[in-house]
Amino acid sequence: MTNNQNPSTADDSTPFSSTAWKVSAIFLALVVAALGYLLITGRPSDQPPAAAAATPTSTPPVTESGPPTTSAAPTTSTAPATTQLPGGPSICGLPDGDQTLPVTPPAASWATVGSMAAPNSPIYGPGVISDDGIGNCYAHSPTGALFALVNAVVLTNTKADQFSQVAIVQQRGSRTNLYDQVLVDATKEDAEAGSKMPTDPSTTDKVTVLGYQYIDYAPDRATIAVALGIGQPGTSTYQPSMLTGVVVWEDGDWKWVYSLQTAGSMSPIISQKQYKPWAA
Template structure:
C-alpha cells in the first residue's frame, strides 16, 4: 500500500487495541477515531427467527440477578420496544421497567437485564453506551464480560480514547439469534457525519445477567460493516 491509498481503519492498531480494552463495548474508542469507513468483511450468521416462548416456571439459573420478571426460551422482536433514553457517556442508553437495567451502582455501571430477547437487546445497547465513557468502560468490562481468557485480556489491555469530534448514536437493531442462553444482537449506529455502521454483539446468560462474549484475545467476535441505509433494521433511537 502506498501513502496515497486510504487505509482501512479497522486494521489500524488503534482499532484493534481499542476493541481489546473494552471487548466490544467502546464504540467510541473504535469509531470516534474513524474518518472514513470501508466495507468490512462481517462474518455474522443470521438465525431463523423463532416465536417467543414464555416459561411459567423459571429455574434458579434462569432468574434475573435482581429479580426482573420474564423468561423466554426463544424470541424475536418485530417492533421497537417502549423505551426511556438516558445519555451515558456520549451515547443515549435505553431502559425500561421490564427489560432493565434493574440496577445502577454508585459508579454508574448499569446491570441486571431481563432473561428475554428484549433484555438482551437492552443489555447490549447499554454496554455500548457505557463503552463511550472512558471511566465506565473498564468497569463495564470487568462486571459484564463473560468470564474467561478474553475477559482477562480485555481487562489487561491499556488504551486511551481520543476525542476527534465524531459522535455516534444507536439508530436501530436486529435480533439475529436468541435461544434463552445466547443472543446475537446486530446494532446499527449513526455517526454525526451521517454514516451508518452495523456492529453485531454476542451475549450469554451467566449468573443471572447477560454477559458480553469476546474472543480469547479480548476482541469482538464480529466485525463492523458500513450500511447504505437502515433497511431490514428496526429503527430505534434515543437521539434523532
C-alpha cells in the first residue's frame, strides 16, 4: 500500500513525514524482516528443587535420670533456587513476571501522549513518570518489552513543543549504535521548537496503534512489530503499516535501539493475520 498524500503538503500533514518524525526515524527500527515467522528464544527454564540431604542416624544415649533421648535431624530446604534474569531487576522494583509470550493481548489502560494513545499497566509499566512526562521502568518480561516499545513509538510521534526530544532520547534510548547522532538531532529539534508555532493535533493525520507481533524474544533483547493505522480510516490516504522495533534490557529497563540496519519505509499491512489486535 502506498501513501497517496499530496507531495506539497505531506511534510506538514502527517507526523510520520514531519521534521520531528524525520529526526526520530533514524532510530525507529523499521521494516519487518520476516513477519511470517515467530522465533521465541531465551526463556529461563525452571530449576529443579535442591535434593534433600540424607538424614544421618545415631544411637540414642542412655542416661541415668530418664529414658533415651534422640538428637534432632538436620533440616534441608527443598525450595527451588531463584532464577536471576540477565541484566538485573527493574529499576523501580516491578516484578519480572511471566516469561512466556502473551497468548492474548494484555490488559491495559490507554492514555493520550501527544496525539496518540499509549498503553499503561501497574504490572508491566511504565512504573515511573519523569518530570518531563516520559514513562520509564517496564517489567523484565515479554509483555513488559511490548509496553516499552509501543510507548517509545508513541513518543517518537510527538513534537518538541510537546515533549523534549532530548529527554526522550536520554531516557528511552539505548547507549548503543546511533545514540550519539540521534541525541545531536534531538538537540537541534528542541532548539528550533521555540521559533515555531505550537503543534495543533487537529492539523496532523491520526496515528493509532492497531496491534503487535513478536518477531524474536530473549530476556535481554526483544524484536517486535507494531501495527499502526496512519491517517483517517475509510479515506484514500489511510495506510495500515507494520513498524519493527528492537528494545534491549539495559540499566534495569527496556531501551530502544537506534540502528540503520533496519531503517527504511514501513511495511504495508496486507492482512490482519499479520498481527494480534491490541488498541485503545
